[in-house]
Every structure is written in structure tokens, then in C-alpha cells.
Amino acid sequence: MALKKERSSLKLSDYQALAEFRYQIRRFLRFSEDAARGAGLEPQQHQLLLVVKGMPGGHAARIADLAERLQIRHHSAVELVDRLAARGLVIRSMGDDRREVYVQLSPRGEAILGVLTVPHQMELRRAAPALVTSLQTVAGKQYANSALRRSRKAEPANDGSLNVRRTTRAGA
Numbered sequence: 001m002a003l004k005k006e007r008s009s010l011k012l013s014d015y016q017a018l019a020e021f022r023y024q025i026r027r028f029l030r031f032s033e034d035a036a037r038g039a040g041l042e043p044q045q046h047q048l049l050l051v052v053k054g055m056p057g058g059h060a061a062r063i064a065d066l067a068e069r070l071q072i073r074h075h076s077a078v079e080l081v082d083r084l085a086a087r088g089l090v091i092r093s094m095g096d097d098r099r100e101v102y103v104q105l106s107p108r109g110e111a112i113l114g115v116l117t118v119p120h121q122m123e124l125r126r127a128a129p130a131l132v133t134s135l136q137t138v139a140g141k142q143y144a145n146s147a148l149r150r151s152r153k154a155e156p157a158n159d160g161s162l163n164v165r166r167t168t169r170a171g172a
Contacts, residue, residue: 021135089109
């Protein structure tokens with residue numbers, strides 16, 4: 001019932017704001033896809049390298065972690081790792097119970113990821129104003145500002161990652 005009420009209150013500006021936000025995300029993704037292909041990788045391969053290197057807390061990446069972070073099925077993550085291992089970009093190792101497979105970057109994988117990361121950072125800096133503005137518009141400035149305040153309450157954890165204290169709205 002609440003969803004129907006929400007839908008009936010949508011305005012043209014709501015659709016425009018969502019379309020603009022999706023456009024800004026798509027522009028960055030297109031940049032990223034083109035950069036990956038320019039480095040001789042498929043976009044998902046680049047994403048996997050980034051996930052392996054950027055695991056929260058510096059934890060070792062398991063196939064299950066890769067599938068979750070890439071939002072793909074487990075067997076698809078296995079196939080992706082197989083292709084990257086065949087190219088010498090990742091190294092697989094077995095866990096203690098031999099059911100878990102861990103993935104780490106090879107020196108060659110590290111080098112390619114490094115080459116791709118700098119232009120991605122530059123592109124995000126260029127695109128940030130439009131991305132932030134479109135997110136604030138679609139989410140509402142009040143929400144975006146409170147989310148920004150929450151993100152500033154990040155505290156270093158023992159493992160070097162950030163713990164973010166989150167507040168919740170009543171009834172949420």
C-alpha cells in the first residue's frame with residue numbers, strides 16, 4: 001500500500017533526477033570499461049583485480065568474496081579466476097580445509113592494476129561534482145548531507161580499515 005502511495009506522488013523531476021544519476025554512473029563505467037580494454041583486460045577482469053587488492057581489512061580474497069563483490073554467481077567467479085590465472089595475473093592457493101580457494105594478485109596483476117588505478121582516480125576527481133550533485137538530487141540533500149556527516153565519523157580499526165559508526169532513523 002505504501003509503495004503505491006509513493007509511486008503516485010512521483011514527479012517528472014524525480015524521474016529526471018534518477019535518469020541523471022544513472023547517466024553519471026554510466027559515464028564513469030564507460031570510462032572504466034574502455035580503460036580496462038585498453039590495458040588488454042575485459043572490464044570484469046579489471047574489477048576482479050581491484051576486488052582482490054581492495055578487500056576490506058586487507059583480508060585474503062576467497063572465491064565466495066569475489067562472487068559477492070562482483071555480484072556474480074560462484075561458478076562465474078571461478079571461471080573468471082581461471083582466465084586470469086591462465087594469463088598469470090592472479091595466483092590461487094588452497095585454504096586449510098581445502099574447500100576454500102584464496103586468490104591473490106601476481107606481480108604482473110599488481111602492475112596492470114596500478115596502471116589502471118591512476119587514470120580511474122583522475123576520472124573520479126573530474127566526475128565527482130556531477131556525481132555528488134546528481135546523488136544529492138536523487139536522494140535528497142538532507143539525506144546526502146546526513147550520510148556525509150556519518151561517513152566523517154569513521155574511525156580507524158585495529159586492522160587499518162575504517163569502522164564507520166552508523167546512526168539509524170527511528171522506524172527504519
